[in-house]
Amino acid sequence: MTAIESLRARIERIEGGRRRAKSALSFGLEALDERLPDKGLARGVLHEIAGGGRTAGDGPAAALFAAGIAARTRGKVLWCLSRPDLFAPALAQVGLLPDRVIYVEARDEKTVLACMEEGLAHGGPAVVVGEAARLSMTASRRLNLAAEKTGAIALCLRRWSRPNDAAEFGRPTAAATRWRISALPAAPLPVPGVGRARWRVELIRSRGGETVNLELEACDASGRLAFPSDLSDRSAAPPVERPRRRASA
Amino acid sequence: MVAADGLARGQGLRVGMAAARATAAVAELDVEEHDPAADAEALERLALWVLERFSPIVAVDGTDGIVVDSKGADHLHGGEAAMLKSLVGRFAVAGISARAAVADTWGAAHALARHGAEPVFVAPPKHGAAILKPLPVEALRLSSETSEALRDLGFSTIGDLSNTPRAPLALRFGEALTRRIDQAVGRRSEPIEPLRPAESIVASRNFAEPIGAAETIARHLGKLVVTLCAELEEKGLGVRRLDLLCRRVDDRIEAVRVSTARPVRDVGRLTRLLCDRIETIAPGFGIEKMTLVATLAEPLAPTQKLASLTDEILPDVASLVDVIANRVGEERLYRLAPVESDVPERSVRRIPPLAPETGESWRRDWPRPARLLRRPEPIETLALLPDHPPASFTWRGVRRRVRAADGPERIFGEWWKRDEELSAVRDYFQVEAEDGERFWIFRSGDGEAMETGSQRWFLHGLFG
Numbered sequence: 083m084t085a086i087e088s089l090r091a092r093i094e095r096i097e098g099g100r101r102r103a104k105s106a107l108s109f110g111l112e113a114l115d116e117r118l119p120d121k122g123l124a125r126g127v128l129h130e131i132a133g134g135g136r137t138a139g140d141g142p143a144a145a146l147f148a149a150g151i152a153a154r155t156r157g158k159v160l161w162c163l164s165r166p167d168l169f170a171p172a173l174a175q176v177g178l179l180p181d182r183v184i185y186v187e188a189r190d191e192k193t194v195l196a197c198m199e200e201g202l203a204h205g206g207p208a209v210v211v212g213e214a215a216r217l218s219m220t221a222s223r224r225l226n227l228a229a230e231k232t233g234a235i236a237l238c239l240r241r242w243s244r245p246n247d248a249a250e251f252g253r254p255t256a257a258a259t260r261w262r263i264s265a266l267p268a269a270p271l272p273v274p275g276v277g278r279a280r281w282r283v284e285l286i287r288s289r290g291g292e293t294v295n296l297e298l299e300a301c302d303a304s305g306r307l308a309f310p311s312d313l314s315d316r317s318a319a320p321p322v323e324r325p326r327r328r329a330s331a
Numbered sequence: 332m333v334a335a336d337g338l339a340r341g342q343g344l345r346v347g348m349a350a351a352r353a354t355a356a357v358a359e360l361d362v363e364e365h366d367p368a369a370d371a372e373a374l375e376r377l378a379l380w381v382l383e384r385f386s387p388i389v390a391v392d393g394t395d396g397i398v399v400d401s402k403g404a405d406h407l408h409g410g411e412a413a414m415l416k417s418l419v420g421r422f423a424v425a426g427i428s429a430r431a432a433v434a435d436t437w438g439a440a441h442a443l444a445r446h447g448a449e450p451v452f453v454a455p456p457k458h459g460a461a462i463l464k465p466l467p468v469e470a471l472r473l474s475s476e477t478s479e480a481l482r483d484l485g486f487s488t489i490g491d492l493s494n495t496p497r498a499p500l501a502l503r504f505g506e507a508l509t510r511r512i513d514q515a516v517g518r519r520s521e522p523i524e525p526l527r528p529a530e531s532i533v534a535s536r537n538f539a540e541p542i543g544a545a546e547t548i549a550r551h552l553g554k555l556v557v558t559l560c561a562e563l564e565e566k567g568l569g570v571r572r573l574d575l576l577c578r579r580v581d582d583r584i585e586a587v588r589v590s591t592a593r594p595v596r597d598v599g600r601l602t603r604l605l606c607d608r609i610e611t612i613a614p615g616f617g618i619e620k621m622t623l624v625a626t627l628a629e630p631l632a633p634t635q636k637l638a639s640l641t642d643e644i645l646p647d648v649a650s651l652v653d654v655i656a657n658r659v660g661e662e663r664l665y666r667l668a669p670v671e672s673d674v675p676e677r678s679v680r681r682i683p684p685l686a687p688e689t690g691e692s693w694r695r696d697w698p699r700p701a702r703l704l705r706r707p708e709p710i711e712t713l714a715l716l717p718d719h720p721p722a723s724f725t726w727r728g729v730r731r732r733v734r735a736a737d738g739p740e741r742i743f744g745e746w747w748k749r750d751e752e753l754s755a756v757r758d759y760f761q762v763e764a765e766d767g768e769r770f771w772i773f774r775s776g777d778g779e780a781m782e783t784g785s786q787r788w789f790l791h792g793l794f795g
Binding site: 137188201 | 650652654655658667678684688689690692698701704705729737761766767793794
């Protein structure tokens with residue numbers, strides 16, 4: 083056993099066996115999976131997702147990123163929110179069908195976190211999503227503990243209505259990974275119109291892993307991300323259902 | 332004539348009229364013998380219906396009313412005013428015209444419902460005696476002789492009475508009058524003895540020593556649930572509504588209600604649901620009796636656990652739904668289902684979280700934004716041609732240049748819903764700004780005819 087491995091084993095013992103091999107949800111993208119410590123998005127822990135750019139407070143791309151993750155699991159999804167502006171048809175367009183999602187419209191963020199914890203500890207839902215501006219160290223630890231018991235994936239969508247609250251996202255939490263999803267200009271099409279959305283997917287923080295900064299094509303109809311075909315030599319992603327285009331500027 | 336509703340009063344009929352005069356006034360009047368017993372029975376049935384749906388403490392009030400202790404129940408119905416509206420509305424559907432009021436005491440609510448509600452009235456909390464002063468003396472729940480005698484002496488309103496020294500009043504009319512006044516203004520407590528369905532399943536415990544600590548309540552609660560579930564099992568039932576009534580030493584009743592989406596008979600689950608709510612019980616000087624009532628019980632059909640050996644078993648979320656619904660309110664927990672409507676705001680409807688799966692989804696031919704603003708926000712635009720998407724727009728003070736756009740997707744108003752929508756048109760565009768962010772904007776109108784809309788631009792959603 084090399085020195086590093088023995089050190090890892092010691093760290094595992096100190097952390098109470100928490101870093102034992104966990105099952106993970108693969109993104110189906112080598113560049114992303116390879117750099118995550120569990121070769122995918124680990125189950126049974128908390129992940130944080132926020133938006134980037136000028137619409138970061140609403141984080142539409144971050145919401146779709148979370149919906150894409152949920153779409154690739156099986157079972158129910160519990161979505162806790164305090165501002166009901168999520169538009170369900172868009173979730174269905176990334177493969178998260180309406181029959182699977184149960185929404186909880188809580189009065190405040192404290193209740194959002196409490197309902198998330200309840201859902202994680204129950205183990206029925208495969209994925210529990212919560213939208214909150216503030217996530218304290220204590221609250222995130224509680225979510226981690228609840229998720230660990232059942233192996234559900236906990237996703238905290240960080241969103242805020244006042245620009246001052248954006249600083250909250252910088253505070254340390256117990257989440258295993260922290261993502262930032264921001265919109266990028268799409269590849270120009272040969273005809274006028276809007277191409278497949280493109281995101282900058284940043285893994286800003288990853289416990290026991292490295293950071294990632296990738297330019298990817300947004301979730302398709304089954305919630306999968308893809309490499310932009312003009313950036314890689316791999317074959318292009320399967321065609322997405324697109325609306326028929328008419329004249330536009 | 333014993334009673335007259337709005338229609339009858341419109342025909343000139345009054346309570347207290349002789350039957351002969353009434354038939355003379357309205358020729359086609361059917362005369363029925365007054366049957367107080369049947370009326371009382373019907374009123375009790377109505378009260379039971381309210382008990383099952385609104386609050387754990389409900390009782391019959393006099394010969395023409397129902398009194399409800401709404402503490403701890405109104406938040407599940409969206410507030411006091413909303414609860415009263417829904418109550419009166421549901422009565423109206425059943426053909427009963429009702430008036431309702433919320434106040435701090437039974438007496439005040441009784442008076443305001445009969446003499447202030449049009450058809451509902453919500454008194455501000457801690458309203459005190461002032462709100463009752465303009466009401467007539469009949470509102471005080473007095474015998475008809477007393478109120479007539481009071482009128483003869485020149486007392487017409489409750490205000491007149493409260494300005495008069497109490498001792499002579501008590502001497503002349505007996506203790507009942509001052510007691511009713513005290514009860515109405517809250518100087519004297521008046522417990523409501525809750526109605527209970529005749530064959531409901533009940534488990535109760537008396538305490539020689541009043542209890543108050545949350546852990547003690549939880550312990551006894553656990554034992555009560557075990558007793559109740561044993562009885563439910565005998566009858567093959569499961570509960571949908573379970574009420575815990577705690578009688579305090581000062582004769583007040585603290586109530587907790589939990590509801591479940593499906594009939595339940597699981598000791599652990601029911602105990603858990605009730606224990607979540609213990610903090611809402613104010614034990615005061617102690618609780619001397621705890622009663623657990625299965626207010627609404629339904630047959631619990633044995634369920635098939637596994638449909639086929641090859642099916643993957645997905646965990647059941649019913650118990651989770653109950654826990655969260657009792658915490659945040661039933662109407663705040665929902666699934667969304669598609670509605671056949673092109674108007675985006677109307678394309679989504681809420682269904683109960685445990686409703687059978689519909690298998691439906693929305694049409695996918697046009698992209699839809701991940702976030703839809705509650706109402707479209709006006710934007711300033713710079714457009715080159717009337718039929719084209721704008722070249723740039725300003726939303727919430729930030730100007731964005733449009734890099735690419737898709738559209739228009741024309742959505743017509745639904746004229747069968749509202750007349751104004753007969754010729755209304757919205758032209759939706761998906762636009763991508765320079766930094767890659769995408770927005771859903773529309774022009775109200777078709778760009779030419781003013782009757783189709785104001786031709787102004789709005790932002791309606793944000794794409795991911």
